[in-house]
Amino acid sequence: xxxxxxxIDIGGTNTVFGVVDINGNFIAENSIPTKKYxxxxxxxxxxxxxxxxxxxxxxxxxxxxxxxxxxPNGNYHNGTIEYAPNLNWKGIVPIADLLNKKFxxxxxxxxxxxxxxxxxxxxxxxxxxxxxxVITLGTGLGSGFVVDGKIVYGHDxxxxxxxxxxxxxxxxxxxxxxxxxxxxxxSATGIVRTALELLNKSDENSLLRNIEEEKLNSxxxxxxxxxxxxxxxxxxxFTALVLGRKLADAVAITSPEAIFLFGGLALSGDYILVxxxxxxxxxxxxxxxxxxxxxxxGLMGKNAAILGAAALIWEEIK
Amino acid sequence: xxxxxxxIDIGGTNTVFGVVDINGNFIAENSIPTKKYxxxxxxxxxxxxxxxxxxxxxxxxxxxxxxxxxxPNGNYHNGTIEYAPNLNWKGIVPIADLLNKKFxxxxxxxxxxxxxxxxxxxxxxxxxxxxxxVITLGTGLGSGFVVDGKIVYGHDxxxxxxxxxxxxxxxxxxxxxxxxxxxxxxSATGIVRTALELLNKSDENSLLRNIEEEKLNSxxxxxxxxxxxxxxxxxxxFTALVLGRKLADAVAITSPEAIFLFGGLALSGDYILVxxxxxxxxxxxxxxxxxxxxxxxGLMGKNAAILGAAALIWEEIK
Numbered sequence: 320x321x322x323x324x325x326x327i328d329i330g331g332t333n334t335v336f337g338v339v340d341i342n343g344n345f346i347a348e349n350s351i352p353t354k355k356y357x358x359x360x361x362x363x364x365x366x367x368x369x370x371x372x373x374x375x376x377x378x379x380x381x382x383x384x385x386x387x388x389x390x391p392n393g394n395y396h397n398g399t400i401e402y403a404p405n406l407n408w409k410g411i412v413p414i415a416d417l418l419n420k421k422f423x424x425x426x427x428x429x430x431x432x433x434x435x436x437x438x439x440x441x442x443x444x445x446x447x448x449x450x451x452x453v454i455t456l457g458t459g460l461g462s463g464f465v466v467d468g469k470i471v472y473g474h475d476x477x478x479x480x481x482x483x484x485x486x487x488x489x490x491x492x493x494x495x496x497x498x499x500x501x502x503x504x505x506s507a508t509g510i511v512r513t514a515l516e517l518l519n520k521s522d523e524n525s526l527l528r529n530i531e532e533e534k535l536n537s538x539x540x541x542x543x544x545x546x547x548x549x550x551x552x553x554x555x556x557f558t559a560l561v562l563g564r565k566l567a568d569a570v571a572i573t574s575p576e577a578i579f580l581f582g583g584l585a586l587s588g589d590y591i592l593v594x595x596x597x598x599x600x601x602x603x604x605x606x607x608x609x610x611x612x613x614x615x616x617g618l619m620g621k622n623a624a625i626l627g628a629a630a631l632i633w634e635e636i637k
Numbered sequence: 638x639x640x641x642x643x644x645i646d647i648g649g650t651n652t653v654f655g656v657v658d659i660n661g662n663f664i665a666e667n668s669i670p671t672k673k674y675x676x677x678x679x680x681x682x683x684x685x686x687x688x689x690x691x692x693x694x695x696x697x698x699x700x701x702x703x704x705x706x707x708x709p710n711g712n713y714h715n716g717t718i719e720y721a722p723n724l725n726w727k728g729i730v731p732i733a734d735l736l737n738k739k740f741x742x743x744x745x746x747x748x749x750x751x752x753x754x755x756x757x758x759x760x761x762x763x764x765x766x767x768x769x770x771v772i773t774l775g776t777g778l779g780s781g782f783v784v785d786g787k788i789v790y791g792h793d794x795x796x797x798x799x800x801x802x803x804x805x806x807x808x809x810x811x812x813x814x815x816x817x818x819x820x821x822x823x824s825a826t827g828i829v830r831t832a833l834e835l836l837n838k839s840d841e842n843s844l845l846r847n848i849e850e851e852k853l854n855s856x857x858x859x860x861x862x863x864x865x866x867x868x869x870x871x872x873x874x875f876t877a878l879v880l881g882r883k884l885a886d887a888v889a890i891t892s893p894e895a896i897f898l899f900g901g902l903a904l905s906g907d908y909i910l911v912x913x914x915x916x917x918x919x920x921x922x923x924x925x926x927x928x929x930x931x932x933x934x935g936l937m938g939k940n941a942a943i944l945g946a947a948a949l950i951w952e953e954i955k
Contacts (some may be wrong), residue, residue: 392924399906401924431707434753441870448792450791450792450796451793457681464890464891465790466787466789466796467787467789467790469784469785471784471785471890471891471892472770472785472892473784473892473893474766474767474892474893474894474928475890475892475894475924475925475928476892477892477924478768478784478890478891478892479890479892480887480889480890480924481889481890483889483922484886484889484890485882485885485886485920488882488920495922495923496923497920497922561886562917564803564806568802568803568886569890570660570889571787571798571799571801571802572782572789572796572797572798572799572802572887572890573782573791573890574789574791574792574793574794574795574796574797575791575792576792576793602803602806602815604798604801604813605813605814606710606719606720606793606795606798607793607795609860610792611795629762
């Protein structure tokens with residue numbers, strides 16, 4: 320009989336989900352607006368309805384093997400979302416239990432970046448790799464560490480916050496309240512901060528000066544870099560320097576075979592990949608040199624968040 | 638029938654070993670001078686002879702379950718010592734194979750700090766803990782990371798070099814050829830460098846001024862700190878600041894339940910423990926605060942290197 324999983328990606332604005340088979344094929348896909356639901360009960364009700372609608376599109380008999388969820392501050396050990404700053408539901412939300420009561424199948428939860436790492440392992444570029452790191456370069460910097468074929472969850476389920484290792488103790492203010500976190504430099508928003516700093520402290524001509532400061536985004540910087548814009552290229556170089564240094568530190572801890580970049584800023588391809596790899600190599604301890612691949616995620620352009628969430632279940636029941 | 642393991646700790650100067658049971662009791666213990674043997678073959682010959690001598694002291698029948706080795710640059714995956722700067726034997730030395738040919742039992746090898754972590758798990762303070770880090774503060778800073786009950790070896794067997802994450806890219810020259818590595822600050826030799834810097838840049842009276850610069854060691858600094866010496870206390874404070882900051886970064890990666898300090902500098906007890914814990918907490922991301930124990934190793938005063946090496950075997954055959 321056919322077997323499917325549900326992969327759910329809970330974001331601050333929208334919750335998207337898909338019905339996925341073991342090969343990563345989407346049978347159905349839909350979304351609901353996360354922000355609209357003030358209580359977790361209303362959210363679960365709406366989500367269950369939407370999922371049941373999607374499941375009803377499957378022809379013939381099938382088995383629903385489970386539900387995987389990627390969510391901010393998702394705790395793998397407890398199946399809870401804990402104190403997520405960008406969601407309406409405060410405190411500790413037992414979301415895995417709530418969905419299990421609706422669908423009577425295993426429900427597994429982790430944070431977005433860990434789900435992305437699982438997706439990379441099951442569906443992406445890490446199919447045969449047992450030690451790797453996935454870095455998501457979006458609004459922030461998320462990371463999933465895989466050691467010997469298993470996601471590193473840590474004793475409390477919250478491991479893998481490479482975005483919040485400190486690059487500069489006196490550096491940029493971070494949303495977490497501290498200063499100099501890696502994600503304030505190496506992320507889609509970080510490179511914008513860098514470009515604005517560079518624009519403000521030089522008189523260099525730049526295509527970026529044609530864009531309002533508030534509207535400048537990482538895609539603009541990429542477009543300018545492609546046209547050879549000096550400031551844009553310098554912004555990529557500095558971003559890569561910071562990221563490369565901290566990746567070298569991360570390598571010294573888990574010694575991965577590969578590091579995969581994903582997310583908005585990774586769409587810049589070689590503009591971020593090549594200098595990041597260069598600076599990482601420059602900063603690696605000798606025994607690690609020329610051993611660690613730095614590549615784009617194998618899930619670029621795919622709905623990796625849903626695939627990763629679904630992959631949680633395939634891994635769990637393996 | 639009684640069961641024993643051999644635990645071997647290969648150091649640059651001496652190689653010490655013990656015959657150990659599953660409860661960590663030493664049946665026999667001995668050592669040979671590592672430096673004396675120019676070829677690995679001569680070393681293995683001498684070591685085997687010494688081990689056989691020790692085994693002959695066991696009364697009654699017994700089973701030798703295996704041999705565990707802690708060695709600098711020890712590669713767990715291959716059973717080799719690779720390019721160890723402080724040993725006579727250059728290149729890649731297949732030490733596990735060589736000993737297996739002599740004793741016909743499993744031989745497992747890793748680096749010193751990973752062995753210490755294994756010892757902590759089997760015999761020490763981490764018996765019931767699945768996620769922890771052991772930090773050895775000796776001449777350098779070694780580290781063993783344990784995730785979900787398993788040592789993190791990495792794809793190449795060389796994971797866990799926290800001593801070589803960078804604290805300050807423009808900082809102190811490290812033996813590895815790079816600048817600002819954590820171990821140039823947080824180690825028995827690092828605190829001596831700090832004390833000398835403090836002495837040189839101030840006129841403050843200090844007991845440490847009575848000791849020749851070349852002879853100053855971490856024990857002297859501890860003794861002075863106990864007597865309230867300002868420079869000595871400041872040296873501990875700065876060492877702890879650096880270590881605390883980098884431990885906070887490490888927590889963000891593997892989210893351990895506990896961090897255990899071991900080695901020469903850890904003998905300073907609360908003088909290093911209390912400020913390190915304070916600075917770590919100050920630098921932790923909110924979700925990790927007040928969750929991570931920082932304590933002395935449960936093997937302080939014991940021959941942890943041998944116990945850890947023996948523990949490798951008990952874990953392997955479990």
